[in-house]
Amino acid sequence: MIGFDELVRRFAGLERGELVRWVENRWVLPEEPGGETGKRWVFHEVDVARVELILHIRRELAVDDEAMSLVLGLLDQVYSLRRQMRRLCDALERQPPEVRDAIRRALPKAGGDGP
């Protein structure tokens, strides 16, 4: 967990106003202790990684703000699906072998026409 100032210092290419805007756009969701907004933001590891990701996409892929909303929206959907898929996989793994076999048989081949 790090604060706003420390995060800005960590990425020299990151401007303060830029980070504030990202938070306002809800691209990054720091904790706001006591419900206060502004400089008391606390960034968790996932938020720091996300800031780095946004910085990278913005600088190196030259993506502007509008396109960034779209990119992040799609990205969040993909990760959401991956998290859901992981839960499903975890649940499948806990099934007895005969259940797993039945599911395997019921799964259509990728690109196929169904079972």
Added chain:
Amino acid sequence: MATQTPYEVLGVKPTATADEIRKAYRKLAKEFHPDLNPGKPAAEARFKAVATAYDLLSDPEKRARYDRGEIDESGAERPRYSYRPHAEGAQGWKYQPEGEVDIGDLDDLFSMFGRGGTRGGGRAGEGFSMPGPDRHYSLTIDFVTAATGGKQRLSLSPDQWLDVTIPPGIEQGQILRLKGKGGPGLGGGPAGDALIEIHIAPHPFFRREGDDIHVELPVSLAEAVLGARVPVPTVTGPVTMTIPNGSDTGAQLRLRGKGIHRKRRGAETSGDQYVTLKVVIGASDDPELAKFLEDWAKQHPTEPRREMGQGTPHGAAA
């Protein structure tokens, strides 16, 4: 206190040009050079920091890597914060888009591809799906069915019907919901519900007050005066009831537990049936009875309308 960034060490802005950085470095290097500050460890430390900072910022490639957060101020590799492990970890849920499918709810998972949890949907799965509409019906049932419950068939068309189970004690205007008996869903979506508004036909002699049944029972003059055991209809069939001798019109007798039986949250309750007697003379043109009453009335003057302020049966008003 966090360590200073190399920009801070050199006292320049992160946007400084290579030239500005070089100038800042030269100025500080002169100021803190160990040879010019003998015996001053603080100055020496400062000089080293300045040298390290300049080493990093004077190399365009290193400076760019530092700006991207790939290396720290000493030039050491910083662990790269790959987003994926975070996004897929427990913390990632924070960035879950609103309204996203929740696999924990299987219905949600099935609906994601337009199926109602059963097979089907099939090819339509790629497209659009939506649940079917609710259908509204009204069904008139007889009084006894409403009281005791039962099955009632609701015809939708000559070859389509719904068998509706009526719970005991259903109320006028109550709406029964039959899940999945409404309009069919589109693209594999679930069917809507049938909503059936219940109307209860009035009964020729039963009346309901809550779970109690009221009935007016005609009895003969002889039965009222002498007492009798008579059959009484109830919603569950006739029972025999004793009429005490000397009963009159308006007398109310209770048949305990002969009202509406129902189960409420596991507990069984039942109402009563109230029987109100109504004396009917029946053979009012019977000469024998007339003869008897002529003598009887003379000896037993009664005033049935006393409370209405009227006089005797053969009073002056006539």
